[in-house]
Amino acid sequence: MENASSSTSRFSIAHALALACAILILVAFLLPWTRAVSGADLLPRSWSELDNVTSERDIFATYIFFVPAAAIGGILAGLLPFFDARRRQTAAYLALASGLAALAYYALFFLENNQPTPVDVNEAAGVGFWLALGGALGLTLLSALPGSKSLTRKQALDLLTLVLATLAALAVGSFLIALLGKDPIEAYSAGFSGAVSGANGVAQTLVKATPLLLVGLGICIAFRGGMINIGGEGQILLGALAATACSLIFRDQPGIILAPLTVLAGALAGAVWGGIPGFLKAKWGVNEILSTVMMNQIAVQLMYYLLRGPMIDPEQVAAGTGYPQSEAMPRQVWLLRLAPPSRLNAGLIIALALAVVVYVFLWRTSIGYRIRAVGQNIHAARYAGMNVSTYMTLSMTLSGALCGLAGAIEVMGVNHRILEGISGGYGFSGIVAALFGGLHPLWTVPASVVFGGLYVAAQRMQQAVQVPAVVRDVILGLIVLFVVSSDYFVRRRSRQRAVVEEAPALDGSAVPELPKETAA
Amino acid sequence: MNGGERDALMVVVGILAQGLRFATPYLYAALGEMFGQLSGLLNLGVDGIMLMGAFAGFYVVYQKPPEGDIAVYLLLGVLVAAAAGAAMGLAMAVISVTFGAEQGISGIGMYMFGFGLSSLLIKVTVGGPTPVEYFPEVPIPVLSDLPLVGEVFFSHNLMTYGAYLLVPVSWWVINRTTLGLSIRAVGQNPEAADSLGVSVARVRYFTAALGGAFAGVAGASLSIALYHVIQENITNGLGFIAVALVYFGAWTPAGVLIGSVLFGVVSALGLWIQTLGWEIDSNLAAMLPYVVTIVVLVFSVQRARQPAALTKPFERGEG
Numbered sequence: 036m037e038n039a040s041s042s043t044s045r046f047s048i049a050h051a052l053a054l055a056c057a058i059l060i061l062v063a064f065l066l067p068w069t070r071a072v073s074g075a076d077l078l079p080r081s082w083s084e085l086d087n088v089t090s091e092r093d094i095f096a097t098y099i100f101f102v103p104a105a106a107i108g109g110i111l112a113g114l115l116p117f118f119d120a121r122r123r124q125t126a127a128y129l130a131l132a133s134g135l136a137a138l139a140y141y142a143l144f145f146l147e148n149n150q151p152t153p154v155d156v157n158e159a160a161g162v163g164f165w166l167a168l169g170g171a172l173g174l175t176l177l178s179a180l181p182g183s184k185s186l187t188r189k190q191a192l193d194l195l196t197l198v199l200a201t202l203a204a205l206a207v208g209s210f211l212i213a214l215l216g217k218d219p220i221e222a223y224s225a226g227f228s229g230a231v232s233g234a235n236g237v238a239q240t241l242v243k244a245t246p247l248l249l250v251g252l253g254i255c256i257a258f259r260g261g262m263i264n265i266g267g268e269g270q271i272l273l274g275a276l277a278a279t280a281c282s283l284i285f286r287d288q289p290g291i292i293l294a295p296l297t298v299l300a301g302a303l304a305g306a307v308w309g310g311i312p313g314f315l316k317a318k319w320g321v322n323e324i325l326s327t328v329m330m331n332q333i334a335v336q337l338m339y340y341l342l343r344g345p346m347i348d349p350e351q352v353a354a355g356t357g358y359p360q361s362e363a364m365p366r367q368v369w370l371l372r373l374a375p376p377s378r379l380n381a382g383l384i385i386a387l388a389l390a391v392v393v394y395v396f397l398w399r400t401s402i403g404y405r406i407r408a409v410g411q412n413i414h415a416a417r418y419a420g421m422n423v424s425t426y427m428t429l430s431m432t433l434s435g436a437l438c439g440l441a442g443a444i445e446v447m448g449v450n451h452r453i454l455e456g457i458s459g460g461y462g463f464s465g466i467v468a469a470l471f472g473g474l475h476p477l478w479t480v481p482a483s484v485v486f487g488g489l490y491v492a493a494q495r496m497q498q499a500v501q502v503p504a505v506v507r508d509v510i511l512g513l514i515v516l517f518v519v520s521s522d523y524f525v526r527r528r529s530r531q532r533a534v535v536e537e538a539p540a541l542d543g544s545a546v547p548e549l550p551k552e553t554a555a
Numbered sequence: 556m557n558g559g560e561r562d563a564l565m566v567v568v569g570i571l572a573q574g575l576r577f578a579t580p581y582l583y584a585a586l587g588e589m590f591g592q593l594s595g596l597l598n599l600g601v602d603g604i605m606l607m608g609a610f611a612g613f614y615v616v617y618q619k620p621p622e623g624d625i626a627v628y629l630l631l632g633v634l635v636a637a638a639a640g641a642a643m644g645l646a647m648a649v650i651s652v653t654f655g656a657e658q659g660i661s662g663i664g665m666y667m668f669g670f671g672l673s674s675l676l677i678k679v680t681v682g683g684p685t686p687v688e689y690f691p692e693v694p695i696p697v698l699s700d701l702p703l704v705g706e707v708f709f710s711h712n713l714m715t716y717g718a719y720l721l722v723p724v725s726w727w728v729i730n731r732t733t734l735g736l737s738i739r740a741v742g743q744n745p746e747a748a749d750s751l752g753v754s755v756a757r758v759r760y761f762t763a764a765l766g767g768a769f770a771g772v773a774g775a776s777l778s779i780a781l782y783h784v785i786q787e788n789i790t791n792g793l794g795f796i797a798v799a800l801v802y803f804g805a806w807t808p809a810g811v812l813i814g815s816v817l818f819g820v821v822s823a824l825g826l827w828i829q830t831l832g833w834e835i836d837s838n839l840a841a842m843l844p845y846v847v848t849i850v851v852l853v854f855s856v857q858r859a860r861q862p863a864a865l866t867k868p869f870e871r872g873e874g
Contacts, residue, residue, distance in 0.1 A: 211672075215679055263659045321852045322802065324599060324659055328795040329845040336845075340838035463667055470660065503678040505787075508671025512603070515664025516650055523654035 161233040192525055197471060200517035201485075208510045212502055222500045229495025230488040238377030242449065244487030246271070246441040248386040250465025251472065251479040252393045253309075253437030258474050259397060260430025261410030266312060266327030267438045267462025269334030270305040274439025275446045276338060277304030279453045280346065282364040290367030297368045298443050305439015306432045308334065313431025317424030323431065331462070342455060360454035370448035380448030389437070393476040406430045438462065460508065464490075467511050470518060486511070564703070566831060570823045571707045575715065578819030579781060580605070580773040580790075582718035584797035585804065585811045586725050587769025591644075592801050593729065594762040595742040595864035596651055599662025601770045602794025603669020604643045608774025610673045612636035613785040614680060616687045625688045629779060633714070636775035637768040643669065644767015648760045655868030666794075674787040681785055689783035690714050714772075714780035725808040738762060742862035745869040755869045770794065792845070799848050803855040806862065814851070821847050 209219035230240050250267045257264035278301035285293055308330055315321035342359040351358050371381040397403040409416045409426045417423045441461060446453050468486045472479030493507035584601050591598050598604075615632035619625065643665065650661045690712035699709040729735035740748040741758045749755050777793075778785045796818060804810025825840040 211675070215675075265663060315849070315853060319853050321849070322799075325795060325799045325802070325852060326849050328792060329799070329848045332792045332845040333842045336838050336842040339841075340836050343838065344836065463663070466660075466663065467667075503675050505671050505674040505678065508667050509675060510671075512664050512666070512668030512671055515667060516646075516661060519656035519661045519664065520650050520654040522656060526655075 158233050161231065161235075161237050165231060165237070192528070193473060196521045196525060197518065200514055200521055203517050204510050204513035207513055208506060211506065211509065215502060217500050217502050222496045222502050223492075225499035226492030226496040229499070230491040235377060236491065238373075238379040239491045240484060240488045241383055242378050242380075242487070243490040244483040245380075245382045245386050245448070246445050246459070246461045247465050247468045247486050247490075248390065248480060248483035249441035249444065250438050250461050251468040251483055252386075252389055252476050253434040253441075254466050254469035255393060255472075255474050255476050255479060256397065256406065256430050256437070257309075257434035258469065259410050260406040260426060260434075261413060262313060262316065262427060262431050262434070263324050264309060264312075264327055264431060264434045264438075265324050265462075265466070266309060266330045266435070267441075267465050268458045268460070269327070269331035269462070270308045270435045270438035271442035271445070271458040271462055272334040272338050273308040274301035274305040274442030275453045275457050276341060276346075276442075277301050277439070278443035279361050279364060279446050282368045282447075283346075283362055286365040288367075293365070294368045294447075297364075297447060298440065301443025301446075302436040302440045305442065306436035309435015309438065310428060310432035313428040313435075316431070317427040338453075338455065342453065346453075348452070358454075361452045363452045364446065368447055369451055370444065372448075378449050380444075382444035382448040385444065387480065389440075390476045390480050393437075397476065402426075402429070438465070441465075459490075463508075464511055467515055470515065566827060568703050568706055570820060570827050572710065573823040573826070574820030575707065575816065576711055576781065576819070577822045578815040579715045579718045579776045580793055581797055581800060581815035581818050582721065582812065583769045583773035583776060584794055585800040585815060586721055586808065587766035587773070588798055589725070589801045589804070589806060589808070589811055590729075590738065590762045590769075591759075591766040592865055593742045593806055593862055594738045594759050595745065595862055595867060595869070596648070596759050596763055596766075597658045597662065597798075597866045598644070598647050598651075598665075598763065598766055599659060599795075599798060600643070600647060600665025600669060601662075601766075601773075601797055602790050602792060603666035603673075604640045604767050604770040605669075605774035605777070605790045605794045605797075606673040606788070607643060607669045608636035608640045608771030609778040609789050610676050610774075610785060611639040611771065612775025613687065613778040614676075616689070616779050617681060617685065617785075619688070629688075629690060632779055633772055633775050636771040638771070640771020640774070641764045641768040644763040644765070644770070645760065647767065648763035651868065652756050652759045652763070655870065658866045670788065677785055677787055684784045684786060686783050687779065690780040712780050714776045718776070719812075722808045722812045729808070739862075741869075742864050745864050745867075749869070749871060755871075759869075770797075773797070796844065796848050799852055802861070803851050805855065805860075817851075818844055818847070 205223070209223065212219040212222050228236070230236050250271065253267065253270075254264060278297045281300035282293060282297045285296065288296070309327075312321070312323045312326040312330060315326055316323040339359070342361060343357075346361045347357070348360050348362045350362070351360065373379045373381065373383070395403075397407060405416070405421050406426050406429065408419070409421065409423050410430070413423055416426075442458065445457060445459075445461075450457065464486055465483075468482040469479050471485070472482035489507055489510065493504040496502045496506065497504040584605060588598060588601055612632040612635065615635050616625075616628050619628040647661070647665055650656045650665075651658050692710055692712055693716075694705075695709040699705040701709070729738065737748065737753045737758050740751075740753060741755050745755045748758075773794075774790065777789055782789070800811055800814040800818065803814040804812070821844050825837070825843050828835050828837065828840045
């Protein structure tokens with residue numbers, strides 16, 4: 036245990052960071068609408084007209100965005116371990132250093148190439164990004180080697196398990212691809228390079244990572260609260276439906292009012308869709324796994340109904356095609372595109388900021404503490420006088436709100452309208468991302484990037500070697516199975532160690548630490 | 556009896572007959588799941604296993620050469636579906652029993668695996684919707700000639716008859732055999748069962764394989780008995796309803812039967828809703844079974860007592 040003073044100071048740093056993130060979210064939303072409000076063009080040209088970028092010159096200009104993006108990646112990765120534990124500052128500094136290394140890479144690149152072509156910059160941006168992110172994670176791991184205090188042995192073992200589980204799933208996947216008569220190496224290399232190479236690859240991966248991260252954060256809250264929320268799909272759909280409907284109904288409002296309202300509508304709809312199973316579980320003990328699955332099916336049918344009836348695009352009706360999609364949302368709620376022509380948008384910034392907010396909420400507030408306490412031992416929590424059913428409903432409601440937000444941001448940032456299949460299986464893969472991140476909001480960030488990459492890789496594999504993209508779901512399912520199974524080996528190992536070292540009978544981590552304000 | 560009344564009567568008969576037929580996959584899947592849950596295993600991957608069973612059964616029949624005997628291929632299809640399901644059930648057992656993994660999450664993993672693999676295989680082997688021959692209706696002589704009752708109860712295919720036959724058989728196995736006693740003992744008090752020489756792991760492996768096989772057959776009953784095409788996600792969450800039905804049926808075959816028939820009829824009602832002249836959108840009507848499931852779950856948890864060791868892994872020599 037660390038001493039009280041350092042803990043108090045970190046406590047306030049955490050709150051300050053949460054505040055900073057809240058401001059970041061606000062800015063990310065408001066940036067695109069400064070013009071609408073002030074009448075003047077406050078943004079650089081390349082940012083304010085990003086949606087119409089087509090010429091090579093403009094595309095080139097937007098690739099430059101990846102220079103700061105790489106630095107942000109490194110710095111964020113650097114913050115991960117710093118946040119999480121007591122003794123991991125070394126790793127944090129190393130990770131920060133790798134972010135700076137990425138910046139240096141750029142500086143050198145531009146110094147050496149006086150007249151870089153867009154292709155050069157594209158490649159360099161991709162390399163720089165992975166240098167920052169991968170370097171940060173790699174160094175964090177390196178610092179976990181024996182003799183270093185920065186990552187505990189158990190956490191290093193957990194990470195190793197995740198890597199092995201993924202490799203095993205990919206191995207089974209390659210066997211399947213071979214059975215289909217395709218060359219697995221060719222397929223995987225096509226997928227891999229599609230997902231990681233150049234600014235294009237990075238941008239597409241991050242586009243997919245955004246909803247995965249938001250859903251993953253929701254899953255972190257629910258699972259930590261002992262509620263298994265399988266209803267992400269339905270909550271995403273409800274969020275997307277409500278956001279689209281809200282923006283279309285109030286389409287005459289200025290963006291500064293309408294955009295936050297639209298987001299709120301999405302989050303609220305998701306919260307209701309998640310809250311109902313939470314309430315049913317808290318009040319009558321209805322199995323939340325089953326009720327959330329049913330809510331998914333109801334949401335799908337509701338979407339079918341709305342997109343073929345009340346919400347169908349009038350243009351589709353006029354053209355007689357009747358393709359089930361809604362009318363396009365008004366332009367003032369479209370989220371800022373960060374790197375056209377890719378569809379990477381400000382939603383990513385919002386999701387990253389929310390990761391910090393969720394972390395602070397779960398580990399630095401008393402409500403978050405109670406949610407985790409209910410999740411870890413419901414009887415103890417009840418005995419301690421907590422209103423258990425309130426916290427069960429609350430964790431599901433918040434989880435649903437984040438999933439609903441994922442749906443709202445997907446329509447506001449990517450498609451600008453709702454169409455069938457918008458949930459994209461994120462409701463399930465978000466669970467995998469959260470599990471992969473150890474149900475920790477900050478570790479869910481890199482996990483979402485990994486699975487965002489898997490989404491892109493699956494699409495590329497389909498294009499390159501005609502392996503259907505659903506192979507993605509097979510691999511995701513296998514990863515879940517391998518990860519939950521490998522728990523056994525980790526447990527057995529730790530038990531052996533416990534016997535050998537005669538460690539105390541109770542594992543200290545089983546009791547969540549008390550935040551200062553509740554202790555006081 | 557005037558014409559209008561006769562029409563209404565025919566609609567009711569149609570809904571009931573179709574409802575009993577629709578109950579087939581629910582029955583197979585839920586009875587199989589019930590065996591697992593009675594022994595303390597929650598398999599949430601039923602839907603994924605059903606999807607694989609649906610593909611396996613369909614694929615065998617799809618491979619029939621024009622001169623082949625359809626009866627042989629149908630039987631083979633069901634067997635292959637059962638085998639595929641049993642294999643997936645055994646995989647579930649390795650994960651849940653031997654590795655003691657969290658059953659809610661591993662079930663979701665199995666669902667995703669089955670969903671992905673079946674979609675993949677359908678895309679690669681069958682491609683678009685291709686009809687095949689399927690289980691024909693086999694009206695039972697004499698009984699099927701009875702007015703109304705004959706059409707409702709005695710004009711179905713063999714898979715449907717088989718599903719209803721399984722109900723008393725399951726009851727007998729659970730309540731009148733040593734095996735059933737072992738299953739219930741392992742689910743209620745694995746420590747006691749273990750001390751009496753019953754292998755908890757072996758019983759759970761058996762129920763997992765049995766449940767998987769039933770789920771595979773349930774899938775085949777969709778693709779080669781109820782319908783005669785295969786499509787991606789043909790179950791549409793039916794496997795999850797089957798899990799809910801076990802709760803609804805309070806872990807008894809009779810309860811599962813009532814629940815399955817209720818759901819079959821509700822599903823059939825959704826299809827007939829336009830015929831009945833009700834002004835309800837067909838997509839909204841399709842929500843009905845799922846809404847009913849939630850309502851039913853609310854009421855069934857009040858009285859049901861689940862097996863004490865459900866979802867709890869057993870480790871010998873602990874404590």
